[in-house]
Amino acid sequence: MRVRGATILAPVALLALAACTNEARTLGPSLPQTAPAGNADPRVPAYQANLYQVAQGGRYFMWYGCSGCHDDSARGAANLSDGRWRRGGGFADVYRAIARHRPAPAYEATVPVEQLWQLTAYVRDLPAHHPEKRRRVTLDQEGEPQGSQWSGPQ
Amino acid sequence: MRTAIVFLAVATLAGCAGIQSPLSPAGDQAAALHSLFTLMMIVCGAVYLIVLLGIVWSVLRSGTQRRFDSASGGERRLDRGLYVAASAIVIGLTVLIVGSFIADRALVAAREDDAVIVRITGHQWWWRIEYRDPASGRWIETANELHLPLARTTRVQLASADVIHSFWVPNVAGKIDMIPGRRNVVHLTPRRLGWFRGQCTEFCGAQHAHMAFDVKVDGQAAFDSWLARQGSARAPRRQSGRGASVFVQVCGSCHRVRGTEARGRAGPDLTHFASRRSIAAGTLPMSRGGIQGWLAQPQALKPGTSMPTVPLEPADADAVATYLETLR
Numbered sequence: 001m002r003v004r005g006a007t008i009l010a011p012v013a014l015l016a017l018a019a020c021t022n023e024a025r026t027l028g029p030s031l032p033q034t035a036p037a038g039n040a041d042p043r044v045p046a047y048q049a050n051l052y053q054v055a056q057g058g059r060y061f062m063w064y065g066c067s068g069c070h071d072d073s074a075r076g077a078a079n080l081s082d083g084r085w086r087r088g089g090g091f092a093d094v095y096r097a098i099a100r101h102r103p104a105p106a107y108e109a110t111v112p113v114e115q116l117w118q119l120t121a122y123v124r125d126l127p128a129h130h131p132e133k134r135r136r137v138t139l140d141q142e143g144e145p146q147g148s149q150w151s152g153p154q
Numbered sequence: 155m156r157t158a159i160v161f162l163a164v165a166t167l168a169g170c171a172g173i174q175s176p177l178s179p180a181g182d183q184a185a186a187l188h189s190l191f192t193l194m195m196i197v198c199g200a201v202y203l204i205v206l207l208g209i210v211w212s213v214l215r216s217g218t219q220r221r222f223d224s225a226s227g228g229e230r231r232l233d234r235g236l237y238v239a240a241s242a243i244v245i246g247l248t249v250l251i252v253g254s255f256i257a258d259r260a261l262v263a264a265r266e267d268d269a270v271i272v273r274i275t276g277h278q279w280w281w282r283i284e285y286r287d288p289a290s291g292r293w294i295e296t297a298n299e300l301h302l303p304l305a306r307t308t309r310v311q312l313a314s315a316d317v318i319h320s321f322w323v324p325n326v327a328g329k330i331d332m333i334p335g336r337r338n339v340v341h342l343t344p345r346r347l348g349w350f351r352g353q354c355t356e357f358c359g360a361q362h363a364h365m366a367f368d369v370k371v372d373g374q375a376a377f378d379s380w381l382a383r384q385g386s387a388r389a390p391r392r393q394s395g396r397g398a399s400v401f402v403q404v405c406g407s408c409h410r411v412r413g414t415e416a417r418g419r420a421g422p423d424l425t426h427f428a429s430r431r432s433i434a435a436g437t438l439p440m441s442r443g444g445i446q447g448w449l450a451q452p453q454a455l456k457p458g459t460s461m462p463t464v465p466l467e468p469a470d471a472d473a474v475a476t477y478l479e480t481l482r
Contacts, residue, residue, distance in 0.1 A: 027360060027457035032465065059460070063420035064407055110407050112462045143275075143315040143334060145419035148410075152275060153313045153334060 025052045033113040035099065036120075039090030047121040048091065057122025058137065060115050064107075065147020067138070072131055081134060083127035095120045173351045176324040180346035180371070183327035186260035193253040197246050204242075261328065261341070269341070270308040272300070276319030276332040278358060279365040279459065280422055280435040285381055294385040295410075297422035298367045299430045300352065302326070302344050303377040312338045320356035323369050329355050344371040351436070360458035366436030384426055387413030388481070397477025400470045411481065421461065427481040434459070445475045 036044060047053045061067060070080050077086045087097045098119055099108035107116065126134065143153030171178045179185040271286040273293065283300055284293040300323075302308050312321050314332040321340065322329035330340045354365035372380060393414045401409075405424075406416030412425045431440055437456050438444035449471050452461040466474065 025458070027453070029451055029454035030463035056460075063418070110404060112404075112464050115462050143313070145315075148417040148419055150419035152273070153315050 022050065023052045024050065030114065033117070035108075035113065035116070036092040036095050039092045041092065043117075044091045047117050048124065050121075053118050054121045054125045057115075057118035057120070057125075059141070059144065060111075060119055061122055062141050062144055062146050064111065064119075065149075066119070068147055071138075072134060080123050081126040081129075081131070089124070091120060091124065094124055098123070173349060174324055174353065176328075178325055180344055180348070180350065181326035182343040182345065183261055183341060184325055185345075186257045187328050190253055190257035194250060197250055201246060268306075270303060270306065271311070272308055273311045273313070274300075274321065274332075276312070276314040276316075276321070276354065276358070276365075278316050279354070279361040279456075281365070281367050282315075282422070283367075285384070287381070287385055294381065295423040296384050296426065296430075298432065298435045300367055300369045301377055301380050302342055302369065302371050303374050304344060304347055304371055306343070306374065308342045310340050310342060312340065317358050318356050319354045319358050319365070321352065322355045323350055323352040325350045326369065326371075331356055347371050347373070349431070353436075361456050364435060364437045364456050364459075366432075368431045368436065370431075383429070388425060390414060395473070395477065396470070397473035397475075400466070401474050401477055404464050404466070405474070424478070424481060428479050429482050434461070442475060442479060445478050446471065449475060 061070075069078055072079070072081055074080075083089075085093065085097075087093055095116060098111075099116055100106045111119070176184060176187065176191070179188040270288075273284040273286070275282040275284075281298050281300075282295065283297055284295045286292075287294055310321070312330060312332040313336070314334045316334065318334065319332040320329050321332055323342070325346075326342050326344050327340055330338050332338065348371055350369040350371070352367045352369050354362055356362075358365065388411055390413050393411075398414065401411070402415045406414075406418055408418040408421040409424045410417055410419060412423070416424075428440065432438060433440055433444050433448050434452070434456055438448060448455060448461075449464070449466070451463060452459050453463055
């Protein structure tokens with residue numbers, strides 16, 4: 001009986017530990033970065049499959065004021081959570097759509113490359129979630145600044 | 155050996171003074187807590203001593219064999235001893251409870267109608283500080299540096315934008331948590347001029363240790379002129395040149411310099427950046443080298459900070475640093 005308990009617990013513990021790598025973050029000096037070379041750029045999984053990078057993208061999404069126009073009630077191309085991408089849904093496609101955002105501003109002039117990677121990962125992650133979860137995340141971030149607006153935590 | 159002990163004792167005592175120590179109170183609230191601490195030390199130290207003496211006494215007596223005889227005075231002596239011990243415990247606890255009650259009352263007693271109102275919001279990992287201008291009622295924003303008028307109460311409203319932080323300026327008052335979705339209030343009544351240091355004391359992420367702030371206690375006149383200066387915006391016509399334009403373009407989406415096009419709210423307000431004593435919530439001293447290093451590689455100096463490394467041409471980085479130095 002004791003042996004059976006251990007055989008069940010071991011895989012569960014391993015599974016729980018494996019989940020931690022989803023959020024692994026590398027802290028340290030920034031290295032020079034470039035835009036993705038294509039949708040199959042080998043650097044993509046390090047951002048798209050990493051929940052920390054996706055969540056950082058979410059914070060910058062709010063701080064840079066993106067959420068002012070791109071919320072769940074947005075229509076057409078501005079709705080980022082409906083899974084339809086007017087200019088392609090690949091990583092490099094979405095990255096380019098942000099970097100050369102139309103209408104202006106083109107964010108590559110104001111947002112550093114690392115944050116563009118994080119923003120792209122976040123935006124591409126949005127359709128994977130239930131609307132209720134997106135709403136809850138927005139509520140969690142209500143105390144944070146949005147673009148040039150900051151009303152403080154309520 | 156003796157030198158080592160003396161050295162250790164001196165080093166330990168040196169920790170008692172200084173700019174971040176509850177044992178060197180410089181404000182009413184810290185003084186109340188310090189006297190409670192002294193009282194507890196005395197009472198608990200006496201209890202400790204009595205227990206030790208009792209152990210020593212019983213060890214010394216354990217060799218002697220004595221027949222316990224209830225007819226003689228043995229039981230009566232034991233009874234009397236119990237009464238003395240019980241009343242000593244009751245008296246000791248009563249002293250501590252009364253002391254704790256008095257200190258607690260002193261902390262909430264500092265209500266003044268003309269208190270300076272300050273709102274502080276914790277962010278990972280810096281402090282947004284807003285003063286309410288007594289004349290106009292508008293909020294004057296700064297960051298990571300708190301100025302307090304001497305011998306006057308400042309009412310600090312605490313909140314958090316992300317996770318739980320904790321506000322602590324040990325020389326002036328006790329600590330209090332900053333909870334998301336809630337406003338806590340702490341009163342500060344400093345009684346000594348000078349610089350002190352505040353620190354976040356609730357683990358809040360990778361750079362919790364680098365979430366500090368400077369506290370300056372000023373005379374009323376000096377405080378008023380400081381606040382008036384913090385409230386002023388920059389004159390737009392003087393914000394020309396390469397540094398200013400690069401700043402607006404690449405830093406302006408997160409930082410604000412009032413009077414210019416830089417209107418971001420995500421990072422600290424930099425309108426009077428160079429008037430502060432340190433950079434990045436106590437991470438670096440305010441100096442040209444500090445500014446330039448922070449611009450070049452924030453992730454190396456404060457790994458995990460939300461300040462990104464902005465790839466700038468060396469000449470542009472130089473111009474931005476020169477510009478930042480003018481924001482006094």
